[in-house]
Amino acid sequence: MNQVMHNISLSRFTNGRANLRRYHQARWDEPVIFELSQRGERGVLVPELEQEIAVATNQALSGLPHGMLRTQAPRLPEMSQNRVLRHYLRLSQQTLGADLNVDVGQGTCTMKYNPKINEQLARDPRMSELHPLQDADTVQGMLHIFHQVHALMMEVSGMDAVSLQARSGSQAIYGNFAVLRAYQEASGTYGVRDEVITTIFSHPSDAACARLLGYRVITLYPDADGYPDLDALRTALSPRTAALIITNPEDTGIFNKKIRQFTDMVRAAGGVNIYDQANANGLLGITRAREAGFDMCHFNLHKTFATPHACGGPAVGAMCVTQELERFLPSPKVVLREGSYAIDDAGPDSVGKVSAFMGTGSIVLRAYAWAMNLGAKGLREVSEIAVLNNNYMMHELLKIPGLSAPYAPGKRRIEQVRYSWEKLHADTGIHSEQIGIRAADFGVHYWTSHHPFLVPEPATIEPTESYSQADLDEFVDVMRHIAHEAYTNPETIRSAPHNCPVHAVDASVLDDPKRWAITWRGYQRKLRSQEAKQSA
Amino acid sequence: MNLRVGLIVNALAGVGGPVALRGSDGVAAQALALGVLPQAGARATEALSALREFGTELTVITGSGSLGADAASAAGLSCKIVYRNPGRGSAEDTATLARRLMLMQVDLLLFAGGDGTARDVAESVGDSFPVLGIPAGVKMYSGVFATTPSAAGTLAVRFLRTHTRRVRQCEVMDLDETDLRSGRIEPSLFGYVASPEDPRLLQGRKVRSGAGDAVQAQAIAASVVEAMEPEQIYLIGPGSTTWVVKQALKGQASMLSVDAYVGGQLVLNDATASALLELTAGRLARILVTCIGGQGHIFGRGNQQFSAELIRRVGRKSVSVLATPSKLISLAGRPFIADMGDRASAAEMTGYVEVVNGYRSKALYRCEAF
Ligand SMILES: Cc1ncc(COP(=O)(O)O)c(C=O)c1O
Numbered sequence: 091m092n093q094v095m096h097n098i099s100l101s102r103f104t105n106g107r108a109n110l111r112r113y114h115q116a117r118w119d120e121p122v123i124f125e126l127s128q129r130g131e132r133g134v135l136v137p138e139l140e141q142e143i144a145v146a147t148n149q150a151l152s153g154l155p156h157g158m159l160r161t162q163a164p165r166l167p168e169m170s171q172n173r174v175l176r177h178y179l180r181l182s183q184q185t186l187g188a189d190l191n192v193d194v195g196q197g198t199c200t201m202k203y204n205p206k207i208n209e210q211l212a213r214d215p216r217m218s219e220l221h222p223l224q225d226a227d228t229v230q231g232m233l234h235i236f237h238q239v240h241a242l243m244m245e246v247s248g249m250d251a252v253s254l255q256a257r258s259g260s261q262a263i264y265g266n267f268a269v270l271r272a273y274q275e276a277s278g279t280y281g282v283r284d285e286v287i288t289t290i291f292s293h294p295s296d297a298a299c300a301r302l303l304g305y306r307v308i309t310l311y312p313d314a315d316g317y318p319d320l321d322a323l324r325t326a327l328s329p330r331t332a333a334l335i336i337t338n339p340e341d342t343g344i345f346n347k348k349i350r351q352f353t354d355m356v357r358a359a360g361g362v363n364i365y366d367q368a369n370a371n372g373l374l375g376i377t378r379a380r381e382a383g384f385d386m387c388h389f390n391l392h393k394t395f396a397t398p399h400a401c402g403g404p405a406v407g408a409m410c411v412t413q414e415l416e417r418f419l420p421s422p423k424v425v426l427r428e429g430s431y432a433i434d435d436a437g438p439d440s441v442g443k444v445s446a447f448m449g450t451g452s453i454v455l456r457a458y459a460w461a462m463n464l465g466a467k468g469l470r471e472v473s474e475i476a477v478l479n480n481n482y483m484m485h486e487l488l489k490i491p492g493l494s495a496p497y498a499p500g501k502r503r504i505e506q507v508r509y510s511w512e513k514l515h516a517d518t519g520i521h522s523e524q525i526g527i528r529a530a531d532f533g534v535h536y537w538t539s540h541h542p543f544l545v546p547e548p549a550t551i552e553p554t555e556s557y558s559q560a561d562l563d564e565f566v567d568v569m570r571h572i573a574h575e576a577y578t579n580p581e582t583i584r585s586a587p588h589n590c591p592v593h594a595v596d597a598s599v600l601d602d603p604k605r606w607a608i609t610w611r612g613y614q615r616k617l618r619s620q621e622a623k624q625s626a
Numbered sequence: 627m628n629l630r631v632g633l634i635v636n637a638l639a640g641v642g643g644p645v646a647l648r649g650s651d652g653v654a655a656q657a658l659a660l661g662v663l664p665q666a667g668a669r670a671t672e673a674l675s676a677l678r679e680f681g682t683e684l685t686v687i688t689g690s691g692s693l694g695a696d697a698a699s700a701a702g703l704s705c706k707i708v709y710r711n712p713g714r715g716s717a718e719d720t721a722t723l724a725r726r727l728m729l730m731q732v733d734l735l736l737f738a739g740g741d742g743t744a745r746d747v748a749e750s751v752g753d754s755f756p757v758l759g760i761p762a763g764v765k766m767y768s769g770v771f772a773t774t775p776s777a778a779g780t781l782a783v784r785f786l787r788t789h790t791r792r793v794r795q796c797e798v799m800d801l802d803e804t805d806l807r808s809g810r811i812e813p814s815l816f817g818y819v820a821s822p823e824d825p826r827l828l829q830g831r832k833v834r835s836g837a838g839d840a841v842q843a844q845a846i847a848a849s850v851v852e853a854m855e856p857e858q859i860y861l862i863g864p865g866s867t868t869w870v871v872k873q874a875l876k877g878q879a880s881m882l883s884v885d886a887y888v889g890g891q892l893v894l895n896d897a898t899a900s901a902l903l904e905l906t907a908g909r910l911a912r913i914l915v916t917c918i919g920g921q922g923h924i925f926g927r928g929n930q931q932f933s934a935e936l937i938r939r940v941g942r943k944s945v946s947v948l949a950t951p952s953k954l955i956s957l958a959g960r961p962f963i964a965d966m967g968d969r970a971s972a973a974e975m976t977g978y979v980e981v982v983n984g985y986r987s988k989a990l991y992r993c994e995a996f
Contacts, residue, residue: 290989301986309989314959322990325978519676519776542951546958584679602790 108564110571113533116183117591123177124610127167133174184591186535188399192561194483195529195536197506197550198293198341200371200393205463208397208456217455222447226433232451233431235458236424239408242461246469247367247387248380249410253419255449259368260295262388262407263335265420266364267303268441269386269411270333272418273362276439283332283360289318291340294540296366305332312544316344316497323352327359335364338382339372341539341550342496343480343503353383362386368407370394371554372477372505375470379410386411395457404450406457420444475555476505479562483507483553486566490573492517496545506552508545511573515547520576520583522547528575528586532568629684629786631677632727633705634720634747636739637692639666639763666762667697669775670738673760674701676779680786687732689723697738717746724750733791734782734822738762741800744770745816748798753818753881756793758782767927769796769919769956770821785822793820794839795866797918799927815882815918815928818866823952842950845985847871850914850948851890858910860887861902861940863929865916867948884931899933906939913937913945922957924993925975926965934968942974947981947991954983954991964995972996 102109139147151159169177193201211217220229240252256262267286274280286300289310297307308326313319318336334356339345346352353363365379365387371394379387391397392405399405411419420443421436433448461469481502487493492514495507511522526536526549539548553562575582587593599605607613641657641664658664674697677684686705688694698705708730709723720743727735728751735755737747740763747757748770759771760778772778785791795818823839847870854860862868862885869881877892879885886894886905894905905911913932917924924947925932937945947962964975972995981989 297987306986306988307984309983309987311954311959311989311991319990319992322978322992326990516774519780521780542955544955596787596789599789605789 108560108567110567111533111564113531114589115186115530115533115591116180118180118184119591120177120180120184122610123167123169123174126169126173126177129168131168131170131173133169133171186530186533191534192557192565193535194551194553194557194562194565195526195534195549197508197537197552198369198540199399199537200369200390200505200552200554201399201556202371202393202396202554203556204396204398204456205460208459211459212452212456217452220451222451226431230431232455233424233433235455236448236451237426237431239454239458239461240424242458243389243408243410245466246370246374246378246389247410248378249387250413251411251416251419253409253423253449254406254454255420255443255445256388256407256409257404257445257450258402259293259366259388259390259393259405259407260299261444262368262390262409263293263295263364263366264299264302265407265409265441265444266335266386266388266411267299267305267333268420268444269409269415269418270362270364271303272439272441273415274332276418279332279360283330285326285328285330286332287323287326287334287356287361289336289340290544291318291342292335292337293341293366293368296335296337300333300335312342312497316342317346317348318352320348320351320355323355327355327361329360331356331359331361333362333364335366337366337368339504339506341506342498342508342545343506344498344501345372345504349382357383368393369505369552371552372473372480374473375466376473380412385415391453391457396460397453397456404453406450406453422448424448472555473505476553477502479553479555479557480505480507482559483551483562483566486563487551487569490566490570492573492576493549493569505554506550508539509549509551510545511547511549514573514576518576518580520580522549524583524586525549525569525572525576528572528583529568531587531589532571534565534568629680630730630732631684631686631782631786632724632730632732632735633670633674633686633688633694633698634723634727634735634737634739634743635666635670635688635692635694635697636720636737636743636762637664637666639739639743640664664692666738667692667700669762670694670697670736670760671700672775673736673738673772673778673782674698674703676776676783677786678702679783684786687727687730689719693719693723717742720746721750727751728755733786734758736760736778736782738775740764740766741768741798744768744798744819745800748817748819751819753795754793754820756785756791756822757819758785758821767797767799767801767918767921769921770798770819781822792823792840794823795819796821797865797928799918814930815864818881839950839952842952842984843867843870843948845987846948846950846982847874849985849987850946850982851875854887854890855910856889858888858912859893859906861885861897861906861911861913861932861936862887863913863915863932865948867916867950867953868914871914871948882928884929897931899931899936902931902936903933903939906936911940911944913940914948915945916948917953917957917962919953920956922960922962924962924964924979925995926963926967934966934971937964937966937971938974942977942979942993945975945979947979949981949983951983951989954981954989962991962993964993966995 188201243252256265284306285308286305287308288296300307310318310322338349356363363384365384367387368390370389387410389408392399417439418441421440422433423436425432425434484507492511494510496510522538529536537550539550607616638654641654641662686698686703687708688698688705689709690707695705695707708726711719724747735757737743738760744759758778760775761771772781798816798819800816850871851874862872864882872879875887875890879892879895883896885892886897915924918927966972975993975995978990979993981991983989
């Protein structure tokens with residue numbers, strides 16, 4: 091080996107094991123794009139209108155109601171193309187994106203690899219240039235794919251009918267509650283049965299969507315083993331019970347083997363069972379919502395089915411229901427009639443639209459490509475590897491002093507684990523959030539848990555099937571290193587990050603309506619009123 | 627930045643504990659004679675050392691010697707003395723110094739002591755001035771104490787760093803030490819102080835709740851008030867969460883009393899146990915209480931007006947506990963406690979109790995009774 095290669099391998103490995111990465115994030119001090127605007131600067135010079143066209147189009151706006159015409163041009167940033175490109179490339183270098191890091195630290199989100207060939211398919215003009223108002227005759231291929239994905243979801247869930255209209259998991263949950271309400275209205279129980287039961291470890295959107303549709307929410311706490319408390323469910327059930335909504339496994343990754351007892355009890359009490367299967371990554375081909383006694387469920391295609399999360403969407407939440415509830419599904423729907431596909435209005439019982447048109451077609455296409463590539467056996471293998479990865483990682487992580495996996499000691503978990511740094515915190519004063527900030531110094535992302543923190547000092551880690559043993563080891567090594575720092579040199583953690591451009595962010599502004607600004611215009615308004623106050 | 631942190635050390639806090647004197651009021655001399663070394667100063671220093679990260683930006687305002695200056699210097703912080711007393715420190719000293727620190731509007735008042743010290747501080751500064759307890763006493767039933775001295779330091783740093791300086795109302799509880807020494811345990815509620823809200827319970831990166839405990843309490847109150855039946859009697863216990871409900875109804879009640887309402891109107895103010903029995907005879911009644919943060923008591927602490935007989939009559943199904951999600955989580959999975967002192971009412975209270983924890987939102991939570 092030559093000297094240079096030898097030095098590189100010395101610096102990268104110790105005893106055959108990779109050293110922690112000497113990562114450093116880029117820092118560009120890049121302003122907000124509005125601040126980069128230069129008056130008169132242009133990315134594209136649009137040619138002057140030819141006389142003939144100008145004449146033909148000068149009445150184009152006359153059909154619009156007067157009140158809808160803007161009086162001022164939008165104040166968009168004025169910039170050349172290369173400056174725009176530079177701006178976004180720089181910002182992209184200041185993130186820890188899914189394709190850049192071993193993204194297992196964002197538990198509950200199923201951060202698996204999104205194959206790039208599926209991006210290519212989605213960007214193919216045959217997909218990207220479709221218009222939602224095109225005649226059904228001209229989009230038979232796309233409708234075929236919708237139809238196929240319906241069949242796929244039916245097979246994976248055991249349900250009888252599917253809608254792919256919702257553009258996020260939360261929208262699908264909302265959609266499922268809308269179906270519940272429509273069903274209740276049709277059967278005369280709406281307003282009489284007005285309580286929805288959920289658990290504290292279910293996703294916060296479950297309770298939130300129920301409340302949005304006017305339901306009262308009853309939350310169950312876990313029993314000592316971490317399972318939702320069956321006795322509490324018994325107490326909660328009453329003639330006012332409308333539905334149960336639950337995840338399984340919950341965020342703890344513990345599978346609730348008594349789930350059928352839960353759904354049977356709810357059904358016996360006259361309630362409907364809804365399964366939040368946003369994340370089904372440990373269950374594909376192994377268990378199904380139908381056999382567990384559910385009437386409805388939903389899948390996040392942007393989790394289990396390997397499509398991008400896309401910064402909070404657009405994505406797809408696939409709503410799946412039993413035959414009894416089919417007529418309430420959103421409109422329009424895709425139907426196969428006499429050998430060709432049609433887009434039909436879903437009829438008078440339908441909840442109508444939960445989203446515009448048919449939903450996010452390009453995501454449906456990606457999920458279809460992914461699933462068809464794997465086939466039925468492959469889908470099951472996905473889950474098996476995800477579960478294996480998770481249990482391997484739990485086994486390695488639990489060797490780290492100060493870390494534990496509360497509830498169900500000694501039991502294996504499904505696709506993720508909610509860990510607790512409670513002991514490390516008691517010993518060193520270091521919080522889980524601080525560990526997350528320090529983790530970024532090694533180029534990995536890390537997340538705690540939903541609010542509120544039922545598990546103290548939580549960390550939620552979900553390895554999925556995408557990462558290799560070496561990837562998982564790298565993440566574990568980072569955690570081990572940080573835990574060691576906490577016990578030996580906590581100051582390094584308290585003053586982190588050291589290798590990232592943005593230092594301690596004062597998150598308190600996010601809780602302070604007087605200081606937050608959600609839009610550039612809002613920011614300007616607050617700034618101006620502050621300046622006015624100062625000069626007064 | 628120029629931060630000013632007030633500090634009061636009750637140097638003798640905790641000395642009764644190691645010699646099983648169950649408290650230190652009036653028995654300090656006895657304990658010291660038995661060779662107990664006071665720990666409160668060292669505990670204060672441990673908490674204060676977290677504040678070193680503010681460097682010269684922070685000054686500790688305190689009393690001389692063991693009242694605080696010693697602990698501040700030992701932690702390497704610069705301090706300013708605003709009260710001098712050559713003695714060992716007394717309830718008098720705590721109260722006077724606390725009042726001074728409040729008048730000076732320090733950013734946060736830290737005190738090291740136990741429930742007795744918390745009471746002295748609470749009586750001097752009221753329920754809106756930010757106070758945080760460094761645990762150093764024998765009894766610490768009050769919610770104002772951090773779990774450990776270093777946790778107090780971390781919490782203080784977080785509080786001083788944030789712009790919003792959000793506080794929540796915490797119970798100040800105390801046992802009568804003479805009773806305690808004779809084996810009776812009946813802490814009562816003495817009042818409330820404002821204390822930094824632990825941001826750990828609030829900050830999740832994926833979902834950020836903009837609603838702190840105060841907003842949640844408003845949501846709970848709105849939900850309770852909207853669901854009130856016109857004919858039913860509502861017996862509302864002491865507490866900061868129940869106080870928000872009382873404020874939404876008509877009539878002059880108080881945070882520390884049990885009050886009765888019918889049709890949104892106060893009908894019995896500061897009721898005694900017998901008055902409650904008389905009022906509810908033969909009528910439908912519902913009891914609204916809160917739980918003691920971190921401890922979980924819903925009956926038998928500061929609300930003994932709810933007698934065993936009343937509980938039997940009203941029944942568990944007509945009891946609602948008003949508690950924010952963070953208050954429930956502060957119980958770390960432990961059940962509610964109903965300290966009834968009567969077998970039949972204990973049996974009645976054992977099981978699941980309804981908790982109102984938000985707008986149109988309930989939880990079912992286990993209650994154990996004895
Ligand atoms: C179990 C569960 N349900 C629902 C959701 C909400 O999905 P989305 O983020 O697409 O709205 C998530 C994702 O965070 C989830 O993990």
